[in-house]
Amino acid sequence: xxxxxxxxxxxxxxxxxxxxxxxxxxxxxxxxxxxxxxxxxxxxxxxxxxxxxxxxxxxxxxxxxxxxxxxxxxxxxxxxxxxxxxxxxxxxxxxxxxxxxxxxxxxxxxxxxxxxxxxxxxxxxxxxxxxxxxxxxxxxxxxxxxxxxxxxxxxxxxxxxxxxxxxxxxxxxxxxxxxxxxxxxxxxxxxxxxxxxxxxxxxxxxxxxxxxxxxxxxxxx
Numbered sequence: 001x002x003x004x005x006x007x008x009x010x011x012x013x014x015x016x017x018x019x020x021x022x023x024x025x026x027x028x029x030x031x032x033x034x035x036x037x038x039x040x041x042x043x044x045x046x047x048x049x050x051x052x053x054x055x056x057x058x059x060x061x062x063x064x065x066x067x068x069x070x071x072x073x074x075x076x077x078x079x080x081x082x083x084x085x086x087x088x089x090x091x092x093x094x095x096x097x098x099x100x101x102x103x104x105x106x107x108x109x110x111x112x113x114x115x116x117x118x119x120x121x122x123x124x125x126x127x128x129x130x131x132x133x134x135x136x137x138x139x140x141x142x143x144x145x146x147x148x149x150x151x152x153x154x155x156x157x158x159x160x161x162x163x164x165x166x167x168x169x170x171x172x173x174x175x176x177x178x179x180x181x182x183x184x185x186x187x188x189x190x191x192x193x194x195x196x197x198x199x200x201x202x203x204x205x206x207x208x209x210x211x212x213x214x215x216x217x218x219x220x221x
Contacts, residue, residue: 003202003214008184010158010165011103013131014145015111015118017170018188018207020090020125029085034063037081042071061144062112068142075142076114083117092126099211100130104218109134110154110167112144133158145174151181168207172197186210 013019016027031053039049056066067073100107107130111118115136122128135158140150155162162181168188169175172195175185179199187195188210192203204210 009105012167014169033082079114087124096208099208
């Protein structure tokens with residue numbers, strides 16, 4: 001059955017591995033930079049740095065949050081370094097652009113990345129003009145999803161009604177606080193269909209066909 005999203009006025013999208021497919025391996029380039037950064041700054045072997053990186057991701061929401069909490073790492077320098085990767089693996093998807101353009105209401109990006117990273121990626125994907133704003137990690141005072149305070153912050157800053165908001169994410173855990181608030185939750189990516197989380201309302205392996213098939217209000221942006 002096609003998703004009934006006729007009540008949605010605000011369309012909230014994660015950026016990485018959501019607005020482009022995980023198969024691009026773009027995030028893999030960033031993760032390699034993260035591992036190298038952790039190894040150098042903390043003084044660990046590659047394997048130990050990778051293990052710590054993943055532990056901080058699980059425990060703090062992002063590797064950066066763990067580094068800030070436990071090692072006093074400067075976030076700006078870290079983000080500049082790990083996001084300094086080639087965009088060549090990202091390819092614009094005209095079908096996704098068209099699907100986004102048909103959505104009524106407001107479109108925003110909600111990312112744990114920083115503003116320059118979001119701008120580079122959206123420009124490369126030819127999607128920047130589709131979004132009203134980007135709520136990035138500095139907007140959240142470096143407190144990442146899935147922290148409920150970060151959801152409170154984006155709601156207040158952009159005057160969102162959670163009950164009229166749909167949130168699209170590739171990370172299951174980031175949808176949990178959205179569901180508590182009353183947002184409609186959509187898990188995106190190749191493993192979405194296998195999710196059994198009760199707070200995930202819709203699941204799709206590909207974003208554009210899901211949006212195309214969804215029932216939305218008959219209003220043109």
